[in-house]
Amino acid sequence: MSSIAAPHSLDADYQRAGFGATLPFGRRPALIVVDVVQAYVQPGSGLYAQGFVDALAPNRRIVAAARAAGVPVIFTRVAYDAQGRDGGLFFRKVPALRAFTPGSPLGAWADGLAPLHSETVVTKQYASAFFGTTLASTLTACGIDTAVITGFSTSGCVRATALDALQHGFAPFVVRDACGERDARPQEANLFDLQAKYAEVISEAQAIEQLSRSAGAAMGADAWPR
Secondary structure (H helix, E strand, C coil): CCCCCCCHHHHHHHHCCCCCCCCCCCCCEEEEECCHHHHCCCCCCCCCCCHHHCCCCHHHHHHHHHHHHHCCCEEEEECCCCHHHHHHHHHHHHHHHHHHHCCCCCCCCCCCCCCCCCCCEEECCCCCCCCCCEEEEEEECCCCCEEEECCCCCCCHHHHHHHHHHHHCCCEEEEEEEECCCCHHHHHHHHHHHHHHHHHEECCHHHHHHHHHHHHHHHHHCCCCC
């Protein structure tokens, strides 16, 4: 008899341990598009990787679906002063963040993913879109209960935003196809961990279906001032 243990299912192991329950999709979602900017998709940038480029088309389709459904769309971006002092230790730890100092073209929106004049833009200095910003109070004031999250990068700002969404009481739904990463290994590891502990990880098709179903509530409730 072989002494090699049979391979086990990682999903099953986590479920047996008590991880991976399901969060409900609420009645009033908002779409949060995290840092979808040129720094990640422009060849020659230190932050560039093909995984980010691959996520652009799904982001464009999901943003279009949210707008068509009347679901609020919020864009986030990173910006620092010339010395990066407002980025503190994060700026020191990740020198690539110099791409977001004044005068850099890499902080501009990716093609086809610029916010409309009526849409909210959150400017941040740290990974989470909630840290040091008014995002949580804005969502709360407008009756939002669910955060559909896309953008860059899965292991960094997307993950941090999803975790803080959960901690602020907004059900986070991270869209697998619309999140980018430098490598497939951290992409899959972080999506697995998000699904197990902090969020629901869904596909582009599921996201578009849920946003379309929310059209009546989002438009009829007038939850988002225009």
